[in-house]
Amino acid sequence: MRRLVILLVFCISLISADQARAAAGHYVSGVEGIRAATLPPPGMYWKVYNVFYNASDMRNNNRNKAPGNFDVSVYALANRLIYSSEIEVLGGNLLFDVIFPLTYTDVSMRAGGSTVFSDNKFGIGDVFVEPFLIAWHGERYDALAALGAYVPTGEFDSDRPASAGMGFWTFMFTLGGTYYLDEAKTWSISSVARYEIHTRQEETHITPGNHFHFEWGLGKNFAQVFDIGVSGYCHWQVTDDSGPMSTSNREQAFAIGPEIGFFIEPLKLHVALRSQWEFENRNKSQGNVTALNFTYSF
DSSP states (O other): OHHHHHHHHHHHHHHHHHHHHHHOOSOOTTSOOTTTTOOOOSEEEEEEEEEEEEEEEEBOTTSOBOSSEEEEEEEEEEEEEEEEEEEEETTEEEEEEEEEEEEEEEEEEEETTEEEEEEEEEEEOOEEEEEEEEEEEOSSEEEEEEEEEEEOOSOOOTTOTTOSOOSSOEEEEEEEEEEESSTTOOEEEEEEEEEEEEOOBTTTTBBOOOEEEEEEEEEEEETTTEEEEEEEEEEEEOSOOBSTTOOSOOOEEEEEEEEEEEEEGGGTEEEEEEEEEEEEEESSEEEEEEEEEEEEEO
């Protein structure tokens, strides 16, 4: 009987987790770090994101750990092509970019020594297109404003929580800035705000609530080669889900961690590594996100 009760409780947690997945936004906080609001000068760039997320902790609406054993591991390889043009708009230069993601997800839930749920999946995720991106560059600041959309190109199955796609469109607005604390631009403080508006998930008929992301970074540059600093993010679901079985439980997450980076001039390659630990999460998993990014300038 005790085992049955545990399984029932865990099944309820599973339903909640599945609804949380339906509510989850597209954008993954933590993929950008120090000087996230600084965009490159005119030219063509190829940026590769290697993002690792691991968590063995599912948090409920009270930020407490949910019952049972939960494990999720996600690896995402995202290729981003950036074209920074010399076209001037509102005093800044116009950029275009597109992101093609590949993801592998392994998720499981166990209780009472039994596997309640287990799934893993590798596939193409939802492509992100950003046709409108403006960058400004001043003597002591950089700034950006953008409008983009996630296209539901990835496969989605409501019975497969490891699905690579989300099953709905997302429109995202971005605004951010970097301020340099000294004339040599060796010290920087940066912040980027992103707002997601989601459409209805056709298979479940759920419309996820809107999400707000805030990423920040504080860094120091040495000899225009090495970077060291600290970065983090805040993530809130700001409106309720709507549709069948939707709830008023909203997601929340915070994270902080160190970052290092360096520029290899002969290869025209910039490498950045950051690792951020989440805390005070609500209605979602709580773990670590590590990103290893490569940026090549043509």
